[in-house]
Amino acid sequence: MNLAWKEMKKNKVRFLILGSIVFLVSFLTFIISGLANGLSQDNAALIKDLSDGQFYMSEDAEETYNLSRIDVDTQEELLEKEEQATALSIQLGFLNDGDNKQQSVAFVTSAGSENFPQVGNGEVILDRSLEEKGIKVGDTLTNNQFSGEFIVKGFVDQEKFSHAPVAFIHTENYQEMYRVEEMQLVFIPNGETTESVSGLQAFTKDEFLHTIPSFNAEQLSLNMIVWFLVVISGMLFGIFFYMMNVQKIGLYGILKAIGYKTSSLFKMMWTQMIFITLLALGISIALSQVFNQIAPDGMPFSLPVGTTLQLSIVFLVIGFIGSTLSGIQIKKVNPLQAIQQGEM
Structure with a gap:
């Protein structure tokens, strides 16, 4: 020494x-x-902040979440079988603020979930980063694909997806905007088993994160x-x-x-x-x-x-x-x- x-x-x-x-x-x-x-x-804060669990998407989507379409009957079967299961969809888009300025967002809608904020028809809950851009609770926002208007009901912290702030909207509004009836994903929290579901492919949270190309x-x-x-x-x-x-x-x-x-x-x-x-x-x-x-x-x-x-x-x-x-x-x-x- x-x-x-x-x-x-x-x-x-x-x-x-x-x-x-x-x-x-x-x-x-x-x-x-x-x-x-x-x-x-x-x-991917939207996904990373979720508890560990299983994600399901359709097999023919070839591990590309935005191409996934889960059959309505299969979705209902999973939601009934698993009390904490969530059906959700994610799609990148934009909102027009009061000054008609476009704000890039990731639209998220979910059904039967306590994992995501629940919003009413015509309402939207935004990531807090948009509050820093001048958007306030009660503001009216629009989207060219949506016939109505969105009323800002609140903000949430650290909800991002693909580097865009998340905008939680009602399922009916999402379906009107993107002309779809099916949801893209089903998430079952705390799921430790990869139960096989016909026509669906299962992923752990980490595996699902790595299906996001960016x-x-x-x-x-x-x-x-x-x-x-x-x-x-x-x-x-x-x-x-x-x-x-x-x-x-x-x-x-x-x-x-x-x-x-x-x-x-x-x-x-x-x-x-x-x-x-x-x-x-x-x-x-x-x-x-x-x-x-x-x-x-x-x-x-x-x-x-x-x-x-x-x-x-x-x-x-x-x-x-x-x-x-x-x-x-x-x-x-x-x-x-x-x-x-x-x-x-």
Whole structure:
């Protein structure tokens, strides 16, 4: 332990460079992870905030929710069998406000549900982000596909779908607008079994999220960047300690000659790795959490503490693996040969 500290004090610049690189890589990883979580929430909060359960859509829709049409009789059978079941439909569209300005929304209608707000005929409940655009309770909104008008009855928090604020409307109004009688989906909360229903395909909540094209492509790209950065950090540790070990072959030979065990030399290297990583992670965690608090309202950014801790553990594990692999040469050091090669 003391030897590890003495070496770090002697070679401050080397270890400062490594710590700075780990800080920059981890900070960038936390920021991208926060953007991924924020975009995920902005893209599918309507679905993500539901309890775990089973989604059903028609098999011939080929896992495309807006092409799904569930037979009315099948829907009624499921709703009668499962007391908490919900039939719902989702469709992107727009509403015209009092200034005849179009507001993009995701229209959602549901039947027999406590999972979504229930609205009356001619009423609409909106995501609160539209309140920030000047829409108020009691305002009258229109849609070119709807013969009547919508009266704003209230707002709900964090209800987004496909990056659009959700507009909950009555089933009859939805059917008039989109000229359909059938609903697209049936959701059964807390359903742990994938009961087979003729003509329908079952999905868990996570599986259904990945049928949303924008969600799947977005999350796959961002998560790939996050893990690519994690791998880079492991490679940096491996390269750094490998170069350090090459330069210290003579020192290791002397230490082995005076009685130091290989395990002690590994412990010295691990101590340095853990200290540098914890220090760099501590600074990047603090800055990323500050950014999480001050991020602009329009930026979809969310970095929960749990996600930060998980990534930190991954960084420590990757750092341990990288430094350990680079230290395999320590075990092969022959004291006499190392001393004859020269010095440190």
